[in-house]
Amino acid sequence: MTAHPALAQPAFDTHLFDCVQVNLAAVAERWHGPGTGSRLGALLRFAPSPGPDGLPTVESSPPVQFELAERALGLVVRPARHVRIEDLTPGEGCFVLADAHHLPWVPYHGRQHIEHSFLLVARDTETFTVEDHYDNETPWGSARPGTWRLSRDLLPGLPDCTLAVQLSPGTLPKDPGPRLERAADPQTYARAYAEHPDRAAALRQLTLETWLLARSRGLHAAYLARRGRAEPRVADQVAAWRALAEQAFLASRRVARGRPEPGGLTDRLARLLRADTDVFGGPSAGPEPAAAPTGHGAEADRRAVAATVAGVLGTDPSALLSGTRLPDVPGFSSFRLAELIDRLEDELGIEFDGDDLTPENFQDVDAVCRIARWPARLGAPADAAAREEA
Known part of the structure; x- marks a missing residue:
């Protein structure tokens, strides 16, 4: 696998997007100009659906992601199911969803099964160029944006486990403007995690949930900032979501090690969800600094x-x-x-x-x-x- 330097300095804030959004945003930025990708943050949405282990999830399905990309980014998405990678002719490419367990450029390779997106272009009959803008920390190291040249034998099984779609530039629609959508009760959502009998499974899923919620709130804040609404209270809310995501990870890790579960996590989750609907209306005071330790020892x-x-x-x-x-x-x-x-x-x-x-x-x-x-x-x-x- 050979790295390509073209994406050493991404032109947009890749850390704000999830692993599907980020590569759709990259295509939109290329075709419609800088800042286009932030339109994926125009809609601040809370609409959980049934997820794993009987828990609700805010993770959007690929069809929902593609529909939003067409409406907000001016991309035309043409499904091409059962595409065989070897059928791509030189210069032809597609947007791919695949199991990250099989992808040698991400830290999940050989370690975790999780759906991941990337852009694939056939260079010739023997090699591909992979472009992936995903930006995240993982237990196995950092995932960073880049491009890689891969031979076909480095993608074993990929033709059998992908959903590939062809993207083309459409007309960029009018900027939709910021919108809020809350289709569920925050307390009900939080209670599902608080009362789930399998605490390890609940906290493991909650780690993903809070990560997704934190990134979507950060992306919404970036969209507002491009419209001249970089307000302190927005930044405070985004920081609070990121802190909650870290707290959820620490709680999951602690329970996995057989230690007691920290309290208050789901209460904090419900409070932040309720605050989302009115948090953009003015400044708020920062937290009091912690006092330094004093005394014996x-x-x-x-x-x-x-x-x-x-x-x-x-x-x-x-x-x-x-x-x-x-x-x-x-x-x-x-x-x-x-x-x-x-x-x-x-x-x-x-x-x-x-x-x-x-x-x-x-x-x-x-x-x-x-x-x-x-x-x-x-x-x-x-x-x-x-x-x-x-």
Whole structure:
């Protein structure tokens, strides 16, 4: 597999789109100009449908995605089911949905079965060019936009497991303007996740749900910003959704490790969904900064936490002790945060209350120290004194 440098610097915010939207947006930007892709964010929609394990899902089906692309992006989508990749003539291409487990350029390859999109063009009788603008962090590394040259033998089974559609440029319709659509009750949706008996399955699905909701809200905010509505309250709401998505991942990871489930997650989900309908009407105050830890042993705690954090993130402990925020460290992500929590609990003997496992509580070393519970402090004063002398 050979990487091609053409997409090293994407011209649009790829991190705002899901794995189907992003490649439709890329085609629209190419044919109709910069900013066209953001039209997929004009509609802020909450219309869950039945999903896996009896849970509701906000994930849109491909036909719904294609219909929106035709209405908002000026793309003409012509279904071409059962297309055999080897039948593509040189220069002919299509938009493909396939199982990411078979796709060697994404981190899911050989690890997870999940539907993924990409653009495929036949170069000649032996090779293809794959173009994929997907931008995301995964447990197995980063997915980044790029193009790759592939030989046919690197796509085993692909002709048998794809839905391919041919795209062509249509007339770009009038900008639809921002719209809100809420077709379900947020409390009912949240309750389905709160009351599901299989907690591991519910939290695993909720991780995907909050990821999709956070990205769609971020895309809607980007659309509003292009129309001159970059308001602080919108940014606050988007940040809150991203924080909730991280909290859902941490909760799922914690339950998978046999630890107690954090509380309040689905209540927060319902509150954010209710706030979506009126959040665009003015500024709101930011959160109060967390107080730094003080008192007996505080500096020893800070040094121990900073050393462990630095080991996970590959940075300098002194920078963390000087106030560098964890999200500002290159490579920080929800996956690194989960690893960090595991290391702090396993190596330092720290215990965290499940309800404290929110991204807001892991902004810097002092915030971590504020919520940490040291067993030595609770039951072995001599150990605490020994730690302070370290």
